[in-house]
Amino acid sequence: MHKLSALLILFTLFGFKPRVNNEISADRIKGALAFCKKNMMDTTIAIMVDMSIHSGKNRIFVYDFNKQEITIRGLCAHGVGGGSAPTKPVFSNKEGSYCTSLGKYKVKGRSYSNWGINIHYKMYGLEKTNSNAFKRIVVLHSYTPVPNEEIYPQTLFGQSAGCPVLSDGTMRKIDALLKTRKKPVLLWIYI
DSSP states (O other): OOHHHHHHHHHHHTTOOOEETTTEEHHHHHHHHHHHHHTTOOSSEEEEEETTSOTTSOOEEEEETTTTEEEEEEOOBOBOOTTOBTTBOOBOOSTTOOOBOOEEEEEEEEEEOSSTTSEEEEEEEOSTTTTTTTTTTOEEEEOTTSOSSOOTTSOOOSOBSSSOEEOHHHHHHHHHHHTTOSSOEEEEEEO
């Protein structure tokens, strides 16, 4: 038996759940696809944002269900409110909090933005933890000062009032995918 296969079997037996590409767990991918199917959303891609990852590292990922791989990755700012720090975000669904909200969102509706590449996508919170997203004007957009490459150990902070904010380069790639979709796309922010 191959050594790597044997290690994976041992890890699985002892409760360790391997991560796909060390960035998204297999369980999370399976859950995202099931959610998309159940809610009649796009089942070809999902946008996943892991806020447990350091802000100077890539933590937004576009997962392609057909290719079974991450096709886009990039930096993503978190909200500055509620006592958030560069390495420790605080999460809230409260209007005026300027915090990121955890949970699943429906991404639908391309519009003009004053920031970055001048495009944003509307985000509709689908859970109790993010139900105020549309009222809070939480949208997916870019901001030119956000770098296109990882900056770790430096941090990324001060770029967001609660929106997932990307680099212009990452937003251009995601925009190219989103603007061709007929159904809403899942964006899932988690820790």
